[in-house]
Amino acid sequence: MLQLVDSRFFGISLSITTIGLFVYALFFGDWTGYWQQFLSDRFINGMSLAFCLFCLLFPTVLGDDMARREWNNPTIFWIVALVPLFGPLGYLCLRRLRPSLPENTRVANEQRSTFRSIY
Helix, strand or coil: CHHHHCCHHHHHHHHHHHHHHHHHHHHHCCHHHHHHHHHHCHHHHHHHHHHHHHHHHHHHHHHHHHHHCCCCCHHHHHHHHHCCCHHHHHHHHCCCCCCCCCHHHHHHHHHHHHHHHHC
16 A cells, blocks of 8 residues: 555646646635635634645655655755645655655554554
8 A cells, every 4th residue: 555655656646636626626616605614614614724734734744754765855845845735746746756665664664554453
């Protein structure tokens, strides 16, 4: 499963899908209706604020991923971290530049997922 998520195909397909949904929302979305729902519906409000919070917390996860890959490139880090939504998608598509996870990290992650599935 980790190989699929770490593959370049996954990053490109996720990027194409996200860009398609973003373009659809930009041109065909009802922004006035969204704003009214944002102000009146707690679920829409909470999900929108959660998205903003995840964008703010993403650099922490990105730094951890780059450290696990032993890839110290501050330029890439800041470009990816400061561009919300499309920065992380670009990072997933950088498969050729981005080093693979070390083998010991993969084994540890597989052991953790096996342990969680047993219990």
